[in-house]
Amino acid sequence: MEAVDRTNGRVFSDRGRLYTESLCPGKRIYGERLVSVSGTEYREWDPRRSKLSAYLSAGGRSFPFGTGSRVLYLGASSGTTASHVADICPEGKVFCVEFAQRMFRELVSTCGTRPNMMPILGDATKPDGYSMFVGSADIVYQDVAQKRQADIICDNMDAFGAQYGMVAVKARSEDVTASPESIFAAAEGRIKERGFRIIDELSLEPYEKSHEMIVFGRKSL
Ligand SMILES: C[S@@+](CC[C@H](N)C(=O)[O-])C[C@H]1O[C@@H](n2cnc3c(N)ncnc32)[C@H](O)[C@@H]1O
Structure with missing residues (x-):
């Protein structure tokens, strides 16, 4: 190992x-x-079950997580990837936001295995709804499969003063008729317009079809 x-x-x-x-x-x-x-x-950590593992397996070079990182995880589902992030940040905290009731019930059970995971039933498009639990974050990680993915993560970066963002952009969630490349370019453009610097962008093929991971940070980094 x-x-x-x-x-x-x-x-x-x-x-x-x-x-x-x-x-x-x-x-x-x-x-x-x-x-x-x-x-x-x-x-x-199977790259076919986790986009963060897929990013590393596909050659991703930017990994902002450290032992003490405070991570806001948007779209945690049942906590598969979030549990690995909790392993990676044992002295930090992983705030896991999920809005589907059924997934949330499984997420609560996953979080019960790790003291540094907190389940939050919330909507990633409304950071005010969970700001009282989170306070501040170093990194926002997002995997929500819905429209406006770039704006949702940027809103959360601003709300919690995060230095780094990582978003798994699912092209088909934005527009099924447009080419994935044009959707990824639009997401990167929007992140720059919002005042951030792109650090890395990488297709998640062959592990995930029509997905790209974008890693970005504040311009001062
Ligand atoms: C692709 S799954 C996430 C898988 C998970 N990240 C993993 O690797 O284990 C996307 C999840 O985002 C959730 N989701 C979508 N829109 C959301 C929103 N606005 N707020 C919170 N969760 C959302 C869905 O319910 C779903 O569970």
């Missing part, structure tokens, strides 16, 4: 598979493989 460079030593690899160090040894969240090496347990 070796730490993957570019990940601040927080993500590991072995024979081409990615892993995070489990904060909650012995527990699986979604049937993932558990591997023990010298008394430390690692959870396999």
